[in-house]
Amino acid sequence: xxxDVLVPMDGSEMSEQALEYALExxxxxxxxxxxxxxxxxxxxxxxxxxxxxxxxxxxxDERATEVFERAREIVDDAGTDVGLDTAVxxxxxxxxxxxxxxxxxTVVIGSHGGTIADRIFVGNVAEKVFRRSPVPVVVVR
Amino acid sequence: MALIxxxxxxxxxxxxxxxxxxxxxxxxxxxxDTGVFTLASSVGVLFFVGLALFFGNYFGVPASTSxxxxxxxxxxxxxxxxxxxxxMGEIAIWWIVSPFIGFWVSLIIGRYFYATLNxxxxxxxSEGALFAVDRSGIAPIPTLSETASIREAGGIxxxxxIGCLMAYSSGTSNIANAVAPLVxxxxxxxxxxxxxxxxxxxxxxxxxxxxxxxxMGSELTELPxxxxxxxxxxxxxxxxxxxxxxxPASFVIIATMCIIGLGWGRxxxxxxxxxxxxxxxxxPVSVGALSTDExxxxxxxxxxxxxxxxxxxxxxxxxxxxxxxxxxxQNVVPAxxxxxxxxxFRFVPIFxx
Numbered sequence: 001x002x003x004d005v006l007v008p009m010d011g012s013e014m015s016e017q018a019l020e021y022a023l024e025x026x027x028x029x030x031x032x033x034x035x036x037x038x039x040x041x042x043x044x045x046x047x048x049x050x051x052x053x054x055x056x057x058x059x060x061d062e063r064a065t066e067v068f069e070r071a072r073e074i075v076d077d078a079g080t081d082v083g084l085d086t087a088v089x090x091x092x093x094x095x096x097x098x099x100x101x102x103x104x105x106t107v108v109i110g111s112h113g114g115t116i117a118d119r120i121f122v123g124n125v126a127e128k129v130f131r132r133s134p135v136p137v138v139v140v141r
Numbered sequence: 142m143a144l145i146x147x148x149x150x151x152x153x154x155x156x157x158x159x160x161x162x163x164x165x166x167x168x169x170x171x172x173x174d175t176g177v178f179t180l181a182s183s184v185g186v187l188f189f190v191g192l193a194l195f196f197g198n199y200f201g202v203p204a205s206t207s208x209x210x211x212x213x214x215x216x217x218x219x220x221x222x223x224x225x226x227x228x229m230g231e232i233a234i235w236w237i238v239s240p241f242i243g244f245w246v247s248l249i250i251g252r253y254f255y256a257t258l259n260x261x262x263x264x265x266x267s268e269g270a271l272f273a274v275d276r277s278g279i280a281p282i283p284t285l286s287e288t289a290s291i292r293e294a295g296g297i298x299x300x301x302x303i304g305c306l307m308a309y310s311s312g313t314s315n316i317a318n319a320v321a322p323l324v325x326x327x328x329x330x331x332x333x334x335x336x337x338x339x340x341x342x343x344x345x346x347x348x349x350x351x352x353x354x355x356x357m358g359s360e361l362t363e364l365p366x367x368x369x370x371x372x373x374x375x376x377x378x379x380x381x382x383x384x385x386x387x388x389p390a391s392f393v394i395i396a397t398m399c400i401i402g403l404g405w406g407r408x409x410x411x412x413x414x415x416x417x418x419x420x421x422x423x424x425p426v427s428v429g430a431l432s433t434d435e436x437x438x439x440x441x442x443x444x445x446x447x448x449x450x451x452x453x454x455x456x457x458x459x460x461x462x463x464x465x466x467x468x469x470x471q472n473v474v475p476a477x478x479x480x481x482x483x484x485x486f487r488f489v490p491i492f493x494x
Contacts, residue, residue: 038458040467042203043397045360047458048404052255052368056455091457120202120470122463 002026006104008034008097008129011067014110018140019071022108023078025138032085033071034100035064036093040122050090057088064088094128101133111141151305153339155312155381161331162387163317168325170228170387171214177221178326182492186322186482189213193478203357204474205391208236210318212475216482235388239379240468243395244402246375251406259367262296300366303373310377311392313384316342357393364400372399394471401464408455 053059197204
């Protein structure tokens with residue numbers, strides 16, 4: 001029985017599909033959407049922008065709002081009455097997801113997210129999570 | 142538009158005053174025999190610079206024009222067995238040293254002075270236009286609009302001034318990179334080359350720059366204004382300095398290292414300068430502290446004890462391995478130019494080397 005599902009979302013279309021899939025396949029589970037902010041970028045702007053914020057947590061939450069709002073819309077559209085939890089983590093997406101994953105039964109993740117540049121700098125997040133996660137991973141494609 | 146033309150102006154001033162130093166290095170000193178710069182080979186060199194930068198832009202990997210230009214010329218010189226290794230070594234050493242200087246300066250600023258600077262610079266953008274035009278007199282006089290504060294106007298002036306500084310520094314370096322092979326070949330005199338180079342940069346800025354600006358622009362807008370100003374200033378000053386001593390400097394890499402330094406310095410700040418001076422939270426290096434520690438007892442890593450583990454830590458944002466990877470990636474585009482130029486000039490016989 002899968003009770004707690006972690007769905008890492010980067011705001012990409014694939015990550016939205018992952019959430020839809022999770023809602024469909026685990027209709028009774030509690031779903032937590034994780035968004036990682038301040039990820040590595042070509043000139044490190046996102047991370048430094050966060051690090052320089054007066055209130056790190058507040059700034060991190062603010063950057064995640066859009067993704068969470070979209071996630072809630074998806075949950076509403078699915079028509080299930082599951083509660084949606086949200087979590088914000090900082091830094092490298094793979095590390096953040098793998099560290100968080102231990103507290104859940106399953107991770108449901110989209111097969112890829114952003115642009116070629118993201119892949120060059122961060123690598124394929126889904127692939128690395130799949131390899132390093134302590135719990136089973138469902139890769140949605 | 143007015144800003145862009147102003148920037149183009151600065152680019153020209155920079156190219157005219159300090160640019161020739163860099164052109165000499167690239168078009169003359171870097172090769173033992175300037176005979177390698179035939180018209181055909183100069184065009185080939187510029188082709189590889191353009192091609193590599195195009196790939197960089199296309200994939201969103203920021204790349205340094207300077208490194209790419211040097212790489213391409215070095216590829217040519219290597220193929221023709223005319224590379225001056227001494228000059229190449231000097232340039233390469235500065236390429237390694239200058240980002241570190243930028244990193245450390247920004248790190249110190251980020252760690253100890255950022256909060257103060259941020260309060261000083263803090264610009265609240267008010268609603269409405271910044272300036273109003275007072276038409277009551279004989280001549281229209283621009284004045285501050287009612288909603289704008291003097292501080293705000295000062296801030297905008299500061300931002301424009303720093304924009305000019307950046308443009309100046311880019312002129313010193315980038316124009317030189319673009320025209321150096323042509324000057325080296327003797328096809329163009331220094332003066333006309335700089336003017337043509339600036340003209341071309343101007344056209345590029347007005348037409349396709351948006352695409353190129355995307356990467357850098359989106360990165361810089363992630364930063365608070367104060368941080369962007371510090372980054373721009375530190376990296377511009379470094380680039381101007383390097384250009385003045387004839388080193389084709391890499392603005393992108395220096396700026397990246399400045400951003401990382403600033404953020405990392407801020408993220409790892411253990412205490413304010415005041416606290417440090419007063420000696421609060423004494424570091425575990427004093428003799429007294431050492432002697433009270435039981436043997437085998439695990440010391441908390443420096444700077445970690447103040448935050449409980451659950452709270453996201455800013456230092457999580459700066460994973461050394463990933464940072465290194467990002468910085469290394471910026472060398473890929475110059476490497477493409479170098480290898481492309483070398484292979485072509487070495488094995489394609491049309492250049493007469």
